[in-house]
Amino acid sequence: MGEKLNQLSEAIIGAAIAVHRELGPGLLESAYEACLEYELLDRGFEVERQKELPVVYRGVKVDAGFRLDLRVSGLVIVELKAVERLERVHEAQVLSYLKLTGLHLGLLMNFNVTRLVDGIKRLVRDFPS
Numbered sequence: 001m002g003e004k005l006n007q008l009s010e011a012i013i014g015a016a017i018a019v020h021r022e023l024g025p026g027l028l029e030s031a032y033e034a035c036l037e038y039e040l041l042d043r044g045f046e047v048e049r050q051k052e053l054p055v056v057y058r059g060v061k062v063d064a065g066f067r068l069d070l071r072v073s074g075l076v077i078v079e080l081k082a083v084e085r086l087e088r089v090h091e092a093q094v095l096s097y098l099k100l101t102g103l104h105l106g107l108l109m110n111f112n113v114t115r116l117v118d119g120i121k122r123l124v125r126d127f128p129s
Contacts, residue, residue: 005105008076013120015039016078016109020116029082032111033069036080046073053100068097077106081119086110091123098125 019035033049040047053066070078079094086108094106103125110119 005075008073009105009107009122011043011045012040012072012076012078012107013117015043015045016107016111016120017116020111023111025082025112025114027082027111029069029080029111032082032109033080036078037070040070040072047071048074053097055100066097066100068101071101071103075103075105077101077103079106079108081108081110082112083110084112086119086121091121094121094123095125098123 016036016039019032019039023032023035037047037049048068048071051068051071052063053068054061055064055066056062068077069080072078077094077097079090079097081090083090090108094108098104098106106123106125108121108123109116113119
């Protein structure tokens with residue numbers, strides 16, 4: 001599973017770089033999200049955009065208003081930002097989403113940078129032993 005996740009994350013990052021090269025920094029997050037969804041679909045990936053994410057509290061699903069920006073191939077969460085800099089709270093958000101979904105890999109991407117590779121954080125939730 002690890003190798004599959006690595007290949008998938010590389011492909012997602014490649015698609016995001018293509019979007020960033022085309023659009024550059026300075027747009028709203030929603031523009032990057034729509035374009036990245038298009039790019040990933042065009043490359044043959046399954047993409048869910050603005051997927052509702054309920055919180056399970058005491059065994060009951062509670063709608064807390066959380067939405068995943070993108071979930072790719074049912075395996076990777078992609079959280080997009082267009083901010084001056086990524087903060088720890090952004091990382092905590094992705095890690096919480098991983099915990100709530102039971103998934104193990106999240107990509108946090110800040111498109112408001114000159115080079116997108118400088119705005120990408122790969123976050124991994126430990127696999128159960």
